[in-house]
Amino acid sequence: MDKRSADAKINAILCNLKFALCNLKFQIRNSKFAILVFFLIAAPAFAHGIRVSATVEGKVIRGRVTYQDGSPAKNCAVTGHDAADEVLAKTETDEDGKFSLEALWRCDYRLEADIGDGHGGEYVVKGSLLPGDLPPRENNPPPEAQSDTRDHRHVGGGSRNPGDENAWTVEQIRLMQAKLDALREKLEAGEKSIRLRDILGGLGYIFGVFGLYAIAGNYRKKYGH
Amino acid sequence: MHIYEGVLLVSERGREVLLAGATLAVLGTGIGLRRLEPERLPRAAVLSAAFFVVSLVHVPLWPSSVHLLLTGLMGVMLGWSAFPAVLVALLLQAMLFSYGGLTALGLNAFIMAAPAVACHYLFRRAAASENERLALGGGFAAGATAILLSGLLMAGSLMLGGRTEFDSLGKILAILQIPLAVIEGLVAASAVALIRKVRPELIAAPILAAIPRERENG
Numbered sequence A: 001m002d003k004r005s006a007d008a009k010i011n012a013i014l015c016n017l018k019f020a021l022c023n024l025k026f027q028i029r030n031s032k033f034a035i036l037v038f039f040l041i042a043a044p045a046f047a048h049g050i051r052v053s054a055t056v057e058g059k060v061i062r063g064r065v066t067y068q069d070g071s072p073a074k075n076c077a078v079t080g081h082d083a084a085d086e087v088l089a090k091t092e093t094d095e096d097g098k099f100s101l102e103a104l105w106r107c108d109y110r111l112e113a114d115i116g117d118g119h120g121g122e123y124v125v126k127g128s129l130l131p132g133d134l135p136p137r138e139n140n141p142p143p144e145a146q147s148d149t150r151d152h153r154h155v156g157g158g159s160r161n162p163g164d165e166n167a168w169t170v171e172q173i174r175l176m177q178a179k180l181d182a183l184r185e186k187l188e189a190g191e192k193s194i195r196l197r198d199i200l201g202g203l204g205y206i207f208g209v210f211g212l213y214a215i216a217g218n219y220r221k222k223y224g225h
Numbered sequence B: 001m002h003i004y005e006g007v008l009l010v011s012e013r014g015r016e017v018l019l020a021g022a023t024l025a026v027l028g029t030g031i032g033l034r035r036l037e038p039e040r041l042p043r044a045a046v047l048s049a050a051f052f053v054v055s056l057v058h059v060p061l062w063p064s065s066v067h068l069l070l071t072g073l074m075g076v077m078l079g080w081s082a083f084p085a086v087l088v089a090l091l092l093q094a095m096l097f098s099y100g101g102l103t104a105l106g107l108n109a110f111i112m113a114a115p116a117v118a119c120h121y122l123f124r125r126a127a128a129s130e131n132e133r134l135a136l137g138g139g140f141a142a143g144a145t146a147i148l149l150s151g152l153l154m155a156g157s158l159m160l161g162g163r164t165e166f167d168s169l170g171k172i173l174a175i176l177q178i179p180l181a182v183i184e185g186l187v188a189a190s191a192v193a194l195i196r197k198v199r200p201e202l203i204a205a206p207i208l209a210a211i212p213r214e215r216e217n218g
Helices: A002-029 A034-046 A170-223 B012-035 B038-054 B071-097 B105-127 B132-160 B166-198 B205-217
Strands: A050-057 A060-067 A077-081 A087-092 A098-102 A109-114 A120-125 B059-061 B064-066
Touching: A050 A109, A050 A170, A060 A077, A060 A109, A060 A120, A077 A098, A087 A098, A170 B038, A170 B071, B012 B071, B012 B105, B012 B132, B038 B071, B064 B166, B071 B105, B071 B132, B071 B166, B105 B132, B132 B166
Parallel strands: A050 A120
Antiparallel strands: A050 A060, A060 A098, A077 A087, A077 A109, A109 A120, B059 B064
């Protein structure tokens, strides 16, 4: 999956570079609108928001931070906050955009990724996914109150029964992970197409707003104010 | 270059900074709308749209990513009207892509539009000059200065808002803004060159109002 998306990205970048080169030639000859056209075409390839995703393996929260186009956000600061916004853990993503945090409490971890210039993303890891032997955070509802505790308890090996610890085998978890990855890929593809539509819609709004303002201006002029 | 929602909202001082930014943005937008003549509306709309799209084109540059703003060019071509143009584009970015966010909208608009207005007063004469070199230099300076000023304003508001942990990262970003400023300057300069060839009246603002009337009369 990684290789395919990497290939697709390289293709997209090459395509853009070719286009840019074409434009440059065209620009030198004719020098009209080339810059604007290049930016408009390049937008979907480079455009991004920040996306954070994470899963729980035992006491470790593992996740990945990516840009909108699926490329990893390298060396990006990731902090885990509790419900009261207190920082519980801090780390940084590696070359692949991946990060891992050790959970010290059993509570909802709000993971905040910040690439520094005001662009960031969030993801909440439910406390109920974390093993039960971790101490609960006071301002969190007690683990017993959460309804879906039972379903996930085995994943973390948090069940007090040691024989039960590996009820979910590593293989099963991997399988699940692969399925989730495929699902995420599908979602991302969907989001990308929505995004292009959003950009076009946004442009429409801008011209609409200015158009309305122009109409209002004309009206004022006509009927005198 | 956007301060995103919640970064400053958590502290008392941060909220004050947000409020001050919003107030200044409202004032600037008021002045900008008063000075926005009907003849210049299409220009403001096109530049607002260009700003909207260009801010979405992120070029990865370690450890973060940068995007052009075109605010220097906006300042030279629009003056105070850069405020409403930036505000509209930012509002849509906040709503469609959650860049910035609604509570930070005013502050973000101020951070990006105020340098544009400064560039208008500093470099419009140079950019509208007959001398081609001076005009290109003016364009470059406007583009670069707008980015540097925006960076300063952003770092300033984060620090005023009591976000000390941005200190070291802020330093890295401050260094990062320099290549971005150079790129932005080059883009602004080439845009000025293009406009000079195609429609010189677009930059020389006072002439613009006169030209259509002459055409109408003649």
